[in-house]
Amino acid sequence: MGRAIPVAAPGCRHAISLSDGRIRLQEHAYRWPKWWGLQGSFLVCRLYKAAGFVYKLWKWCAARCFGGFGPLYLKPKTLDEAVSVLASTGGQILAGGTDFYPALGERLPRGNVVDITAVREIRGISREAGGIRIGGSTTWTEVIRALLPRCFDALKAAAREVGSVQIQNRGTVAGNLCNASPAADGVPPLLALDAVVELASAAGRRRLPLAEFLAGNRKTLRRPGEILTAVLVPLRIENAASAFLKLGARRYLVISISMVAAVVQPDDAGRVAEARVAVGSCSAKAQRLFELERALVGLPSKAGLGAAVRAEHLAGLSPIDDVRATADYRRDASLTLVQRALESCVGAP
Numbered sequence: 001m002g003r004a005i006p007v008a009a010p011g012c013r014h015a016i017s018l019s020d021g022r023i024r025l026q027e028h029a030y031r032w033p034k035w036w037g038l039q040g041s042f043l044v045c046r047l048y049k050a051a052g053f054v055y056k057l058w059k060w061c062a063a064r065c066f067g068g069f070g071p072l073y074l075k076p077k078t079l080d081e082a083v084s085v086l087a088s089t090g091g092q093i094l095a096g097g098t099d100f101y102p103a104l105g106e107r108l109p110r111g112n113v114v115d116i117t118a119v120r121e122i123r124g125i126s127r128e129a130g131g132i133r134i135g136g137s138t139t140w141t142e143v144i145r146a147l148l149p150r151c152f153d154a155l156k157a158a159a160r161e162v163g164s165v166q167i168q169n170r171g172t173v174a175g176n177l178c179n180a181s182p183a184a185d186g187v188p189p190l191l192a193l194d195a196v197v198e199l200a201s202a203a204g205r206r207r208l209p210l211a212e213f214l215a216g217n218r219k220t221l222r223r224p225g226e227i228l229t230a231v232l233v234p235l236r237i238e239n240a241a242s243a244f245l246k247l248g249a250r251r252y253l254v255i256s257i258s259m260v261a262a263v264v265q266p267d268d269a270g271r272v273a274e275a276r277v278a279v280g281s282c283s284a285k286a287q288r289l290f291e292l293e294r295a296l297v298g299l300p301s302k303a304g305l306g307a308a309v310r311a312e313h314l315a316g317l318s319p320i321d322d323v324r325a326t327a328d329y330r331r332d333a334s335l336t337l338v339q340r341a342l343e344s345c346v347g348a349p
Contacts, residue, residue, distance in 0.1 A: 071108075075115040079200060079229065082116050086225045087202035089114075093227060095137055098163065098171040099179045122174075122229045134231040136174030136198075140186075141165070143173065149235060154189040154242035154261045161185045161246050164253055174228040177210070180218050180285070187214065187286040188261035188278035189244050190231060198230040199223075207232070217284040237274055240265035243344035245337045249324060256281045257325040258334045262341035266301035273297065277338055282319040282330050289313055289338070296342075305346050306339030314338070 072089065076082040085091070091112030094100050116122070116137065123137040125146045132148065140159040148156070162168050162176065162185050176186040177197065187210070195210040199222060210231070213221050222228065242263040248254030259280045267273035275296040280286035292313035299308055311331075319330035 071110070072112045073115065074112060075118055077118050079119050079121050079227070082114060082119055082227060083200055083202045083225065085114055086227070090224065093178075095175045096139065096170040096172040098167050099175055116227065122227070128232075131232055131234045134173055134233070136228045136230055137172050140168040140171055140173070140176075144168070149238035151193060151235075151238050151240045151242050151263055152189075152233075154192060154244040154263065155186070157244035158185045158189045158246075158259075158261065161244075161256075161259075173231055177213070177231070178220055178222060178228055180214055180216070180220050182217055182284055182286070183256050183259075183281045184286070185246065185256070185259065185280075188259055188280040189242070190233070191278040191286055191288055192242065192261040192263045192276040193233045194236075194276070196232045196234075197228055198232060199226045200229045201226040205229070211288065214285045237263065237265040240274070241345040241347070243341045245341050245344070247333050247337060255324065258282055258319075258330050258337055260334065260337040260341045262338070262345050264296075264301060264305070264342065264345035266346075270301055272299050272301045272305070275342075277341070279314070279317060279334050279338065282314075282317040282334050284318070287316055289316070291316075292338070301346050303343065303346060306342040309335060309339050309342065311335060 072091075074085050074089070074091070076085055086093070089112050091114045092100070092109060094113050094115040095117065119137065121135075123135040123142075125135065125138060125142065125148070126133050132152070134143070140162045143159045144156055159168065162171055173186060176184050177190075190210055196207050197210055197213045198205060198207050201223065202225060208221060215221055240263050242261065244259070244261045246259040247257045249257070261278045261280075263274075263276040264272060265274040275293045277289045277292055278286050279289065292309060295313065296305070296308060299305060314331060314334055317331065317334065319325075319327040319334075321327050325333070
Protein backbone atom coordinates (compact mmCIF):
# COMPACT_ATOMS: atom_id res chain seq x y z
CA MET A 1 0.00 0.00 0.00
CA GLY A 2 2.88 2.35 0.62
CA ARG A 3 3.59 5.19 3.01
CA ALA A 4 0.71 7.46 4.02
CA ILE A 5 1.29 11.17 3.35
CA PRO A 6 -1.06 13.83 4.78
CA VAL A 7 -2.60 16.04 2.12
CA ALA A 8 -5.20 17.96 4.13
CA ALA A 9 -4.49 21.24 5.86
CA PRO A 10 -2.91 20.97 9.33
CA GLY A 11 -5.54 19.95 11.87
CA CYS A 12 -7.95 18.76 9.15
CA ARG A 13 -6.46 15.42 8.17
CA HIS A 14 -9.58 13.68 7.03
CA ALA A 15 -7.77 12.46 3.88
CA ILE A 16 -4.39 10.84 3.20
CA SER A 17 -2.56 10.23 -0.07
CA LEU A 18 -1.18 6.77 -0.68
CA SER A 19 1.91 6.05 -2.74
CA ASP A 20 -0.11 4.34 -5.47
CA GLY A 21 -1.93 7.60 -6.25
CA ARG A 22 -5.18 6.97 -4.42
CA ILE A 23 -6.80 9.06 -1.69
CA ARG A 24 -8.21 7.41 1.42
CA LEU A 25 -10.98 9.18 3.30
CA GLN A 26 -11.42 7.30 6.59
CA GLU A 27 -12.24 3.71 5.75
CA HIS A 28 -13.07 4.35 2.06
CA ALA A 29 -10.61 4.77 -0.81
CA TYR A 30 -11.27 6.82 -3.97
CA ARG A 31 -9.30 7.67 -7.11
CA TRP A 32 -9.11 11.43 -7.44
CA PRO A 33 -9.20 13.20 -10.82
CA LYS A 34 -5.93 14.96 -11.66
CA TRP A 35 -7.57 18.37 -11.92
CA TRP A 36 -8.63 18.35 -8.25
CA GLY A 37 -5.23 18.11 -6.55
CA LEU A 38 -4.37 19.50 -3.15
CA GLN A 39 -6.42 22.65 -3.69
CA GLY A 40 -9.67 20.78 -3.10
CA SER A 41 -8.53 19.43 0.24
CA PHE A 42 -7.36 22.86 1.41
CA LEU A 43 -10.61 24.40 0.20
CA VAL A 44 -12.72 22.02 2.27
CA CYS A 45 -10.62 22.38 5.41
CA ARG A 46 -9.94 26.11 5.43
CA LEU A 47 -12.90 28.05 4.08
CA TYR A 48 -15.09 27.77 7.17
CA LYS A 49 -16.47 31.27 6.68
CA ALA A 50 -18.25 30.03 3.59
CA ALA A 51 -18.91 26.63 5.09
CA GLY A 52 -22.37 26.15 3.64
CA PHE A 53 -21.29 26.86 0.06
CA VAL A 54 -18.04 24.88 0.39
CA TYR A 55 -19.82 21.87 1.85
CA LYS A 56 -22.43 21.83 -0.91
CA LEU A 57 -19.72 22.22 -3.59
CA TRP A 58 -17.63 19.47 -2.01
CA LYS A 59 -20.66 17.19 -1.74
CA TRP A 60 -21.61 17.81 -5.41
CA CYS A 61 -18.04 17.15 -6.63
CA ALA A 62 -17.73 14.02 -4.51
CA ALA A 63 -21.04 12.68 -5.78
CA ARG A 64 -20.10 13.39 -9.43
CA CYS A 65 -16.51 12.14 -9.27
CA PHE A 66 -16.34 9.52 -6.55
CA GLY A 67 -19.90 8.34 -5.97
CA GLY A 68 -20.08 10.04 -2.56
CA PHE A 69 -17.78 10.37 0.45
CA GLY A 70 -17.61 9.28 4.07
CA PRO A 71 -17.80 11.40 7.23
CA LEU A 72 -15.56 14.46 7.49
CA TYR A 73 -13.26 15.47 10.35
CA LEU A 74 -13.34 19.26 10.71
CA LYS A 75 -11.31 21.42 13.09
CA PRO A 76 -12.40 25.07 13.17
CA LYS A 77 -10.20 27.69 14.85
CA THR A 78 -12.86 30.19 16.01
CA LEU A 79 -16.31 29.96 17.52
CA ASP A 80 -17.86 31.63 14.46
CA GLU A 81 -16.28 28.99 12.24
CA ALA A 82 -17.44 26.19 14.55
CA VAL A 83 -21.10 27.22 14.65
CA SER A 84 -21.05 27.87 10.89
CA VAL A 85 -19.75 24.37 10.21
CA LEU A 86 -22.31 22.80 12.54
CA ALA A 87 -25.13 24.76 10.90
CA SER A 88 -24.15 23.72 7.38
CA THR A 89 -22.79 20.19 7.74
CA GLY A 90 -24.04 19.01 11.14
CA GLY A 91 -21.97 16.50 13.04
CA GLN A 92 -20.84 15.39 16.48
CA ILE A 93 -18.84 17.78 18.64
CA LEU A 94 -15.46 16.57 19.88
CA ALA A 95 -13.95 18.41 22.86
CA GLY A 96 -11.76 16.48 25.33
CA GLY A 97 -12.80 13.13 23.86
CA THR A 98 -12.81 11.33 27.23
CA ASP A 99 -16.47 10.35 26.79
CA PHE A 100 -16.63 10.57 22.98
CA TYR A 101 -14.14 7.80 22.17
CA PRO A 102 -15.12 5.25 24.86
CA ALA A 103 -18.75 5.56 23.72
CA LEU A 104 -17.75 4.50 20.19
CA GLY A 105 -16.16 1.24 21.27
CA GLU A 106 -14.79 -0.32 18.07
CA ARG A 107 -17.20 1.54 15.82
CA LEU A 108 -16.33 4.52 13.62
CA PRO A 109 -18.12 7.83 14.21
CA ARG A 110 -21.40 8.23 12.38
CA GLY A 111 -21.57 11.49 10.51
CA ASN A 112 -19.11 14.37 10.56
CA VAL A 113 -16.91 15.13 13.56
CA VAL A 114 -16.35 18.78 14.50
CA ASP A 115 -13.29 19.08 16.73
CA ILE A 116 -13.47 22.30 18.79
CA THR A 117 -10.24 21.85 20.74
CA ALA A 118 -8.58 24.67 18.77
CA VAL A 119 -11.32 27.22 19.61
CA ARG A 120 -9.40 29.17 22.24
CA GLU A 121 -12.11 31.73 22.99
CA ILE A 122 -14.23 29.18 24.88
CA ARG A 123 -11.42 28.04 27.17
CA GLY A 124 -10.26 29.52 30.46
CA ILE A 125 -11.69 31.08 33.60
CA SER A 126 -12.33 34.79 34.06
CA ARG A 127 -14.16 37.14 36.39
CA GLU A 128 -17.03 39.12 34.95
CA ALA A 129 -19.37 41.66 36.48
CA GLY A 130 -21.15 39.79 39.23
CA GLY A 131 -19.75 36.35 38.55
CA ILE A 132 -17.19 33.85 37.28
CA ARG A 133 -17.13 32.65 33.67
CA ILE A 134 -15.78 29.13 33.03
CA GLY A 135 -15.22 28.44 29.34
CA GLY A 136 -16.83 25.26 28.06
CA SER A 137 -13.50 23.84 26.86
CA THR A 138 -11.80 24.49 30.21
CA THR A 139 -10.29 21.27 31.54
CA TRP A 140 -10.77 19.98 35.05
CA THR A 141 -7.06 20.43 35.73
CA GLU A 142 -7.46 24.12 34.92
CA VAL A 143 -10.38 24.33 37.36
CA ILE A 144 -8.24 22.75 40.09
CA ARG A 145 -5.36 25.18 39.51
CA ALA A 146 -7.45 28.34 39.17
CA LEU A 147 -7.60 30.97 41.93
CA LEU A 148 -11.30 30.93 42.76
CA PRO A 149 -13.42 32.19 45.68
CA ARG A 150 -14.07 29.97 48.68
CA CYS A 151 -17.52 28.90 47.46
CA PHE A 152 -15.78 27.02 44.60
CA ASP A 153 -13.97 24.64 46.97
CA ALA A 154 -16.63 21.98 46.35
CA LEU A 155 -16.19 22.28 42.58
CA LYS A 156 -12.42 21.91 42.92
CA ALA A 157 -12.89 18.84 45.12
CA ALA A 158 -15.22 17.37 42.50
CA ALA A 159 -12.70 18.14 39.75
CA ARG A 160 -10.13 16.00 41.57
CA GLU A 161 -12.61 13.09 41.45
CA VAL A 162 -13.09 13.21 37.66
CA GLY A 163 -11.30 10.04 36.62
CA SER A 164 -7.51 9.99 36.65
CA VAL A 165 -5.11 12.93 36.31
CA GLN A 166 -4.87 12.13 32.60
CA ILE A 167 -8.65 12.42 32.25
CA GLN A 168 -8.63 15.68 34.22
CA ASN A 169 -6.01 17.03 31.80
CA ARG A 170 -8.23 16.33 28.77
CA GLY A 171 -11.82 16.23 29.98
CA THR A 172 -13.76 19.50 29.71
CA VAL A 173 -16.41 21.13 31.85
CA ALA A 174 -18.82 21.33 28.89
CA GLY A 175 -18.27 17.68 28.02
CA ASN A 176 -19.10 16.61 31.57
CA LEU A 177 -22.35 18.59 31.48
CA CYS A 178 -23.41 17.69 27.93
CA ASN A 179 -22.79 14.00 28.56
CA ALA A 180 -25.47 14.38 31.24
CA SER A 181 -24.60 11.30 33.25
CA PRO A 182 -26.52 11.06 36.54
CA ALA A 183 -23.09 10.38 38.11
CA ALA A 184 -21.30 13.38 36.55
CA ASP A 185 -19.01 14.70 39.29
CA GLY A 186 -19.15 18.31 38.17
CA VAL A 187 -22.93 18.69 38.27
CA PRO A 188 -23.83 18.78 42.03
CA PRO A 189 -21.33 21.53 42.96
CA LEU A 190 -22.37 23.63 39.96
CA LEU A 191 -26.04 23.16 40.86
CA ALA A 192 -25.23 24.30 44.39
CA LEU A 193 -23.63 27.43 42.89
CA ASP A 194 -26.76 28.27 40.86
CA ALA A 195 -24.75 27.90 37.64
CA VAL A 196 -26.09 28.99 34.26
CA VAL A 197 -24.93 27.57 30.91
CA GLU A 198 -24.38 29.63 27.77
CA LEU A 199 -25.10 28.04 24.39
CA ALA A 200 -24.02 29.43 21.01
CA SER A 201 -25.20 28.59 17.49
CA ALA A 202 -25.37 30.28 14.11
CA ALA A 203 -28.70 31.76 15.25
CA GLY A 204 -27.16 33.47 18.29
CA ARG A 205 -26.64 32.83 21.98
CA ARG A 206 -28.94 31.86 24.82
CA ARG A 207 -28.60 31.07 28.51
CA LEU A 208 -30.31 28.46 30.68
CA PRO A 209 -30.02 27.53 34.36
CA LEU A 210 -28.02 24.34 34.64
CA ALA A 211 -30.89 22.66 36.48
CA GLU A 212 -33.12 23.32 33.47
CA PHE A 213 -30.46 22.44 30.87
CA LEU A 214 -30.13 18.92 32.31
CA ALA A 215 -33.30 17.16 31.18
CA GLY A 216 -32.63 13.62 32.43
CA ASN A 217 -30.33 10.62 32.09
CA ARG A 218 -28.04 11.46 29.14
CA LYS A 219 -30.50 14.16 28.04
CA THR A 220 -30.04 17.92 27.78
CA LEU A 221 -31.81 20.85 26.14
CA ARG A 222 -28.86 21.50 23.81
CA ARG A 223 -30.21 21.93 20.30
CA PRO A 224 -28.55 20.61 17.11
CA GLY A 225 -25.89 23.08 16.03
CA GLU A 226 -25.34 24.49 19.54
CA ILE A 227 -22.07 24.53 21.46
CA LEU A 228 -21.93 24.94 25.24
CA THR A 229 -19.54 27.89 25.35
CA ALA A 230 -19.47 28.74 29.05
CA VAL A 231 -20.73 28.09 32.56
CA LEU A 232 -21.61 31.27 34.45
CA VAL A 233 -21.60 31.33 38.25
CA PRO A 234 -23.02 34.32 40.15
CA LEU A 235 -20.99 35.46 43.18
CA ARG A 236 -23.74 36.31 45.65
CA ILE A 237 -22.12 34.05 48.28
CA GLU A 238 -18.49 33.94 47.19
CA ASN A 239 -17.16 33.68 50.76
CA ALA A 240 -19.48 30.81 51.70
CA ALA A 241 -17.97 27.50 52.77
CA SER A 242 -18.53 24.57 50.43
CA ALA A 243 -17.83 20.85 50.44
CA PHE A 244 -18.08 17.88 48.07
CA LEU A 245 -18.23 14.26 49.17
CA LYS A 246 -18.40 11.15 47.00
CA LEU A 247 -19.00 7.51 47.85
CA GLY A 248 -17.86 4.70 45.56
CA ALA A 249 -16.81 1.10 45.70
CA ARG A 250 -13.16 2.24 45.94
CA ARG A 251 -11.27 5.45 46.56
CA TYR A 252 -10.23 6.43 43.02
CA LEU A 253 -11.35 5.96 39.41
CA VAL A 254 -14.88 5.00 40.34
CA ILE A 255 -18.44 5.83 39.30
CA SER A 256 -20.18 7.16 42.38
CA ILE A 257 -22.85 5.41 44.40
CA SER A 258 -23.84 8.81 45.76
CA MET A 259 -22.29 12.26 45.90
CA VAL A 260 -23.20 15.48 47.65
CA ALA A 261 -22.25 19.14 47.30
CA ALA A 262 -23.13 21.67 49.99
CA VAL A 263 -22.68 25.43 50.36
CA VAL A 264 -23.36 27.27 53.64
CA GLN A 265 -23.32 31.05 54.10
CA PRO A 266 -23.53 32.28 57.72
CA ASP A 267 -24.76 35.72 58.73
CA ASP A 268 -23.12 38.15 61.17
CA ALA A 269 -24.94 36.51 64.07
CA GLY A 270 -23.42 33.12 63.29
CA ARG A 271 -26.59 31.59 61.90
CA VAL A 272 -27.21 30.06 58.48
CA ALA A 273 -28.23 32.83 56.09
CA GLU A 274 -28.32 30.60 53.02
CA ALA A 275 -27.70 26.92 52.35
CA ARG A 276 -27.61 24.90 49.17
CA VAL A 277 -27.40 21.13 48.92
CA ALA A 278 -27.31 18.97 45.76
CA VAL A 279 -27.19 15.18 45.46
CA GLY A 280 -26.00 13.21 42.42
CA SER A 281 -26.18 9.54 41.35
CA CYS A 282 -29.52 9.10 43.09
CA SER A 283 -31.91 10.29 40.37
CA ALA A 284 -32.04 10.58 36.59
CA LYS A 285 -30.21 13.87 37.14
CA ALA A 286 -28.66 15.54 40.17
CA GLN A 287 -31.19 17.23 42.46
CA ARG A 288 -31.21 20.22 44.81
CA LEU A 289 -32.79 19.55 48.22
CA PHE A 290 -34.82 22.74 48.48
CA GLU A 291 -36.90 21.65 51.48
CA LEU A 292 -33.73 20.94 53.44
CA GLU A 293 -32.19 24.25 52.38
CA ARG A 294 -35.19 26.15 53.76
CA ALA A 295 -35.08 24.16 57.00
CA LEU A 296 -31.42 25.04 57.58
CA VAL A 297 -31.86 28.82 57.34
CA GLY A 298 -31.70 30.40 60.79
CA LEU A 299 -30.02 27.46 62.50
CA PRO A 300 -26.69 28.01 64.29
CA SER A 301 -23.84 27.68 61.79
CA LYS A 302 -21.72 25.42 63.97
CA ALA A 303 -20.97 21.78 64.68
CA GLY A 304 -24.17 19.77 64.86
CA LEU A 305 -25.81 21.38 61.84
CA GLY A 306 -25.92 18.00 60.10
CA ALA A 307 -28.29 16.69 62.77
CA ALA A 308 -31.04 18.82 61.23
CA VAL A 309 -31.10 16.56 58.15
CA ARG A 310 -33.92 14.03 58.15
CA ALA A 311 -34.83 11.24 55.74
CA GLU A 312 -37.88 13.22 54.58
CA HIS A 313 -35.60 15.88 53.16
CA LEU A 314 -34.35 13.32 50.61
CA ALA A 315 -37.80 12.16 49.57
CA GLY A 316 -37.45 13.79 46.15
CA LEU A 317 -34.60 11.49 45.16
CA SER A 318 -35.30 8.40 43.05
CA PRO A 319 -32.31 6.05 43.40
CA ILE A 320 -32.17 2.77 41.52
CA ASP A 321 -30.85 -0.74 42.15
CA ASP A 322 -27.81 -1.55 40.01
CA VAL A 323 -24.47 -3.36 40.18
CA ARG A 324 -22.97 -0.63 42.38
CA ALA A 325 -25.63 -0.43 45.10
CA THR A 326 -29.28 -0.88 45.98
CA ALA A 327 -31.71 2.01 46.06
CA ASP A 328 -32.09 1.70 49.85
CA TYR A 329 -28.35 1.79 50.37
CA ARG A 330 -28.04 4.85 48.13
CA ARG A 331 -30.71 6.68 50.10
CA ASP A 332 -29.09 5.85 53.45
CA ALA A 333 -25.63 6.75 52.16
CA SER A 334 -26.90 10.05 50.77
CA LEU A 335 -28.37 11.00 54.14
CA THR A 336 -25.01 10.40 55.80
CA LEU A 337 -23.11 12.26 53.09
CA VAL A 338 -25.39 15.29 53.36
CA GLN A 339 -24.88 15.39 57.12
CA ARG A 340 -21.09 15.11 56.75
CA ALA A 341 -20.95 17.74 54.00
CA LEU A 342 -22.84 20.24 56.14
CA GLU A 343 -20.60 19.52 59.10
CA SER A 344 -17.59 20.11 56.88
CA CYS A 345 -19.00 23.48 55.79
CA VAL A 346 -19.36 24.72 59.39
CA GLY A 347 -15.86 23.58 60.32
CA ALA A 348 -16.68 20.48 62.31
CA PRO A 349 -13.83 17.91 62.43
